[in-house]
Amino acid sequence: MQTYDLEAEGLRGLNSALQAQTAETNQTSWEIVNPRGSHAVAVGLDAPIEVTVKGSTGYYTAGMNKQATIHVEGSAGPGVAENMMSGIVVIDGDASQYAGATGHGGTLVIKGNASSRCGISMKGIDIVVHGNVGHMSAFMAQSGNLVVCGDAGDALGDSIYEARLFVRGSVKSLGADCIEKEMRPEHIEILRDLLEKGGCDAKPEEFKRYGSARQLYNFKIDNAY
Amino acid sequence: MCGIVGLFLKDKALEPQLGALLTDMLITMTDRGPDSAGIAIYNASDAAHARLTVQSETPDADFADLAEKAQAIVGGPVTLSRRDTHAVLTVPAGTAEALRHALRDVAPTVRVMSFGDSLEIYKEVGLPRDVAARFDIASMSGTHGIGHTRMATESAVTTLGAHPFNTGPDQCLVHNGSLSNHNVLRRKLQREGIHIETQNDTEVGAAYLTWKMQNGATLGEALEASLDDLDGFFNFVVGTKDGFGVVRDPIACKPAVMAETDQYVAFGSEYRALVNLPGIETARVWEPEPATVYFWTHGATETPSKKAA
Numbered sequence: 001m002q003t004y005d006l007e008a009e010g011l012r013g014l015n016s017a018l019q020a021q022t023a024e025t026n027q028t029s030w031e032i033v034n035p036r037g038s039h040a041v042a043v044g045l046d047a048p049i050e051v052t053v054k055g056s057t058g059y060y061t062a063g064m065n066k067q068a069t070i071h072v073e074g075s076a077g078p079g080v081a082e083n084m085m086s087g088i089v090v091i092d093g094d095a096s097q098y099a100g101a102t103g104h105g106g107t108l109v110i111k112g113n114a115s116s117r118c119g120i121s122m123k124g125i126d127i128v129v130h131g132n133v134g135h136m137s138a139f140m141a142q143s144g145n146l147v148v149c150g151d152a153g154d155a156l157g158d159s160i161y162e163a164r165l166f167v168r169g170s171v172k173s174l175g176a177d178c179i180e181k182e183m184r185p186e187h188i189e190i191l192r193d194l195l196e197k198g199g200c201d202a203k204p205e206e207f208k209r210y211g212s213a214r215q216l217y218n219f220k221i222d223n224a225y
Numbered sequence: 226m227c228g229i230v231g232l233f234l235k236d237k238a239l240e241p242q243l244g245a246l247l248t249d250m251l252i253t254m255t256d257r258g259p260d261s262a263g264i265a266i267y268n269a270s271d272a273a274h275a276r277l278t279v280q281s282e283t284p285d286a287d288f289a290d291l292a293e294k295a296q297a298i299v300g301g302p303v304t305l306s307r308r309d310t311h312a313v314l315t316v317p318a319g320t321a322e323a324l325r326h327a328l329r330d331v332a333p334t335v336r337v338m339s340f341g342d343s344l345e346i347y348k349e350v351g352l353p354r355d356v357a358a359r360f361d362i363a364s365m366s367g368t369h370g371i372g373h374t375r376m377a378t379e380s381a382v383t384t385l386g387a388h389p390f391n392t393g394p395d396q397c398l399v400h401n402g403s404l405s406n407h408n409v410l411r412r413k414l415q416r417e418g419i420h421i422e423t424q425n426d427t428e429v430g431a432a433y434l435t436w437k438m439q440n441g442a443t444l445g446e447a448l449e450a451s452l453d454d455l456d457g458f459f460n461f462v463v464g465t466k467d468g469f470g471v472v473r474d475p476i477a478c479k480p481a482v483m484a485e486t487d488q489y490v491a492f493g494s495e496y497r498a499l500v501n502l503p504g505i506e507t508a509r510v511w512e513p514e515p516a517t518v519y520f521w522t523h524g525a526t527e528t529p530s531k532k533a534a
Contacts, residue, residue: 037497056496056510075510077496078480096480096512115512116477135477135515 002027006041007034015040018068021047037077042070045087062089065106081108084125097134100127103144109198116153119146122163128198138165139175147194149202157210161218165210166191168202179213226376227388227401228254229481231462231492232502233369233469233521239488239503243268244365250491250498251353251372257401257494258376261387262356263348265397265464268367270343275321277314278338278345279328280384284310287335298327309359310384311338311347318342322394336385341395343368343466348387368523371464371492373399379407379426386423390431393438395466400427401479401494402458410454430455434463448472448518462492468522477515484508490521 004014014032021027030051035041039058042051045068053061056074066085075093084103091099094112101117103125110118110127116134119127124143132150139155141163151169158175164187165178174180183205191204217223230250234240247264270276281287284307292305292314299320306313316324321340328335339346347360353374357363373388380386389397404410407426410433415421419432433454437447444465451461452475460479463470471492473481484491484499486508493499496510513519 036500037495058495058497075496094511096482097478116515135475 001029001031003031003033005033006038007036011038011040015043018042018045018049018051021045021049023047023067025049035074039077042068045070048087056093065089075112081106081125084108094131095129100125103127105144107197111199113150119144119163122146126194126197128194128200130198130200132169135172136175138163138178141165145190145194147191147198147200147207149200157212159216160212162212164190166194166204166207167210168207171208171210174210177213177216178210181209181211183207183209226257228257228374228494228498229399229401229460229462229492230254230372230494230498231370231464231469231471233490234367234488235490236488240268240368241366243367243370245363246502247370247372248353248357248363249501250493251357251374253498253500254372254374254494255353258374259352260375260377260382261348261350261384262353262372262374263346263387263389263399264357264360264362264370264372265339265344265346265389265399266362266365266367266370267343267395267464267466268345268365270466273318274315275318275340275342276316276345277321277325277328277340278311278347279314280311280336280338280348281334282310282384283334284312287332288312291332291335294331295324295328298331299324308347308361310349311360313345337391339389339391339397341466344391344395344397344464346389346391346397348373348389349384350382350387368467369464369469371397371399371462371469378403380424383423385428386425388427389464390428392431392434392463395464396434396438396444397464398427398431398434399462400430401460402474404430404455404457404459406456426457430459430461444470445518445520452516460494465520465522468520470518470520471513472518473513473515475516481513482510483513484510 032053035055037058041057043063046066048067051070053072058077060079061076062070063082065087069088071090078096080099081089082101084106086106090109095110095114097115098117099114100108101120104123108127110129113131114133118133118137120139122141122144126145128147135153138157142161145164148167152171154172155175157178188204292303295303301317304315388399404426407429411429434447486504
C-alpha cells in the first residue's frame with residue numbers, strides 16, 4: 001500500500017501520482033493521511049485503484065472520477081464526485097452541497113447526510129444517501145438514480161428530465177414538474193440492487209418513487225426546432 | 226467569495242488563546258478573500274466602563290489629544306489605548322453612544338469602528354496575516370470573536386468597506402455573499418435617518434439590522450426579517466455581547482461549517498478553518514440549515530445551542 005501525507009507532500013504531487021496510475025499498475029491501494037479539509041483531493045483519476053482518505057476533505061473531492069474506488073473516512077465539502085464518469089466514491093460522514101453534480105456514471109454513497117442540491121443535473125450517476133438530502137436535490141436531473149434513505153428537503157427534483165428518485169422518508173416539497181410515481185416491480189429490483197451497492201439496511205418496499213411529469217417546455221413537441 | 230470564522234468559547238481556560246485561535250482560523254481562509262480583513266473580539270467588561278474602538282488614517286495626529294477631547298464630552302475619565310491605526314477609548318458606562326455621535330463633529334477624521342461594553346473591532350485593507358499582525362490580534366484574550374477576510378464585489382477595497390460592521394452596542398455583523406437590492410434599501414434607510422457611509426452592500430445589511438432593532442425588533446427578529454427583505458446571497462454571522470448568531474439565506478449557496486465540543490462552538494466558511502482547533506477530531510461537525518437563525522450565548526441557560534427561530 002502507498003501512503004501519502006498530504007500536509008507534508010502537497011496536493012499537486014498527490015494528484016499527479018494518482019493520475020499517473022494505469023490499468024496495469026501494481027500500486028493499486030493508496031492511503032492519504034492529513035487531508036485537513038483540503039480541496040480537490042484525488043481528482044481526475046482514471047485507473048482501477050483504491051484510494052482511502054483518512055479524514056475530512058474540502059471542495060471537489062474525487063471530481064471527474066473514472067474507474068477508481070475512493071473512500072473518504074470523514075466528511076466531504078462542496079461538489080464531491082462532481083462529474084464522475086465511473087467508479088465508486090464512498091463518504092463515511094456528511095457531504096456538503098451539490099454532491100455528485102452532473103455525474104455521468106459510477107456510484108456515490110454518502111453514509112451521513114447530503115446538503116442542498118445533491119445530484120444537481122445528474123446524467124447517469126447512481127447516488128445513495130443513507131441520511132437526508134437538502135433542498136433542490138436532483139434539480140434538472142437528466143438520468144440515473146438518487147436514493148434517499150432519510151428525508152428530502154424542499155423542491156425535490158425541480159425541472160427533472162428522466163432520472164429516478166427514491167425516497168424512504170418525507171419529502172418537504174416537490175419541485176416544478178416532479179411527481180410521485182408508481183413503484184413497479186422493475187423499480188423494486190433496481191432499488192434493491194442500489195441499496196445493496198450502497199450498503200443500506202433498508203427494504204425497497206419502504207420507498208416512494210418520484211420522477212418527471214414531462215409537462216415543462218422542453219417536453220412539448222410544439223417547442224421543438 | 227469572502228471567508229468567515231467565528232469562535233465562541235464555553236471553556237474559560239481557552240480565553241487567553243482566543244485571539245491566537247481566531248488569527249490562525251482567519252489566515253487559513255486567506256484564499257477566500259485577499260482584499261481586507263477584520264476581527265471583532267469580545268472580552269471581559271465591567272459595569273463601570275464602556276468602550277469605543279476608533280480608527281484614523283492619520284493616527285499620530287488624531288490620537289494625540291483624542292482622550293482629552295473625549296473627556297470634555299463625556300465629563301469623566303477617558304483612557305486611550307492605541308493599536309496601530311486603531312485605538313480603544315475606555316469611557317464611563319453609559320457615555321459611549323453619546324461620544325460616538327459627538328466625535329463626528331470634534332474629530333471628523335476619526336471613524337468609530339465599534340462601541341459597547343466589551344466589543345472591539347479591528348479592520349484594515351490587506352491580507353489576514355498582515356492585518357492580524359498590525360493589531361497583534363494573536364495576543365488578545367476574550368470570550369468570543371468573529372473574523373472576516375474580504376473578496377470585494379460590491380464596493381471599493383477600503384477600511385470602511387472591510388468587515389465586521391458595527392450594528393449597535395456590542396453588536397457586529399460579517400457577511401459572505403452579495404446583496405442585490407442594497408441600493409434601493411440604502412435610500413430607504415437613509416430616508417429613515419440611518420447613517421450609512423459607503424457604497425458597500427454589507428453596510429446596508431448592517432444598517433438594516435440596526436434600523437429594525439431601533440424599531441423594537443430583537444436581533445433574532447431582525448435576522449428573521451432580513452430573510453424576507455434582503456435580496457441576494459448571504460451568510461451572516463453576528464456577534465452580540467454574550468454570544469454569536471448565524472443565518473444563511475434560503476438558497477444557501479455560500480458555504481458554512483460549524484463545529485461544537487464541550488469547549489467551544491466554531492464557525493468556518495470551510496472545514497479547513499477549523500482543523501487546528503483543540504479536539505476537532507471528535508467535535509460534532511455540521512452545516513447550519515438554510516433560512517434558520519441560530520444563536521449561542523453565555524446566557525443564564527446553559528443550553529449550548531439555542532435556536533432563536
